[in-house]
Amino acid sequence: MATPGRFNAAVATALRDARTARGLTIDDLVRTSGMVRATVLRYLNNQREIPISALYTLAGALGVEAHAIVAAAEAACVMDTEGENRTPPPPIEVARRVRLLVTAQARGRGSSDGYAEVSTALADRGVVMTRETWAGLLAGKEMDAPSTVLQNLAEVLGVDPVYLRGSRADSRVEAIDAQLEFARAAHDAGIDAIAARAISDVTAQTLRAVTAELDAART
Structure with missing residues (x-):
């Protein structure tokens, strides 16, 4: 419980x-x-x-x-006996995380959805990502792709694989999500230099608060 x-x-x-x-x-x-x-x-x-x-x-x-x-x-909050949820996130949640990764890292510079950059990086690892599969992933559609695809995708995008495969109840997922939201907001606000600083020691709560302020300042 x-x-x-x-x-x-x-x-x-x-x-x-x-x-x-x-x-x-x-x-x-x-x-x-x-x-x-x-x-x-x-x-x-x-x-x-x-x-x-x-x-x-x-x-x-x-x-x-x-x-x-x-x-x-x-x-x-559905957790196993060790206190961590083993239930994988639904496809729509995986889609949100992938889109956030692409946006936060400005991976869509060469293509609007980041496909060109991501598929090339995956190909270097021997992983084929078709445009149809990529579009389905971003749309939150059910996929039969093996977990190794998400593993390689996470590594290509520079995050712990738990971010694409773990539950929102996992503190590691929350920490990474807060950092990415902050990086995205800093990029949108044109203050990338701040995002470039080490933020791994800043709590997720603090990053969420700063992110909300950055977003509000742009509206």
């Missing part, structure tokens, strides 16, 4: 994912929910426990049912 702290983190993640999926900015969410901006940021960045009333308010502002947020959080 997940601890209260871990479940709260999973709820915060589900809320962030819902905001991203709907293309809403932090300011959009603040305006629609009627909540104080600093409070919204603390909730979404898992810096404060999210009470039931706040969950319903935020879910309503996002246009989703509160029980859907809870269900997503519960699914992320």
Whole structure:
């Protein structure tokens, strides 16, 4: 069973994912929910426990049912006896992570979706990635590709393979995701020099908070 702290983190993640999926900015969410901006940021960045009333308010502002947020959080918290979820992420979540990797690393410079760069790097390893397979991966479609493909893809994109194969409940996945979101936001804001600094020792919560501020400053 997940601890209260871990479940709260999973709820915060589900809320962030819902905001991203709907293309809403932090300011959009603040305006629609009627909540104080600093409070919204603390909730979404898992810096404060999210009470039931706040969950319903935020879910309503996002246009989703509160029980859907809870269900997503519960699914992320399904853990084995060692405390780590062995359930692989669904294809749509893998797609989100791959797109974030490509965006954060500006891998799409040669092609709009990063296919040219990624397929070439994979080919050097003896792994064939067709454009159709790549498009399906980015679209979150079910794939029969062996796990070695994701393993090689992760290594080509410069991350621990657990990021593409592990659960959101895994702290390593959360840490990498926060770093990539920060790198993406820094790139979008034109301050790549900051992203180039060592950020491995910065907590995921802090990176999430800075990322949200960078995103808000651009809107």
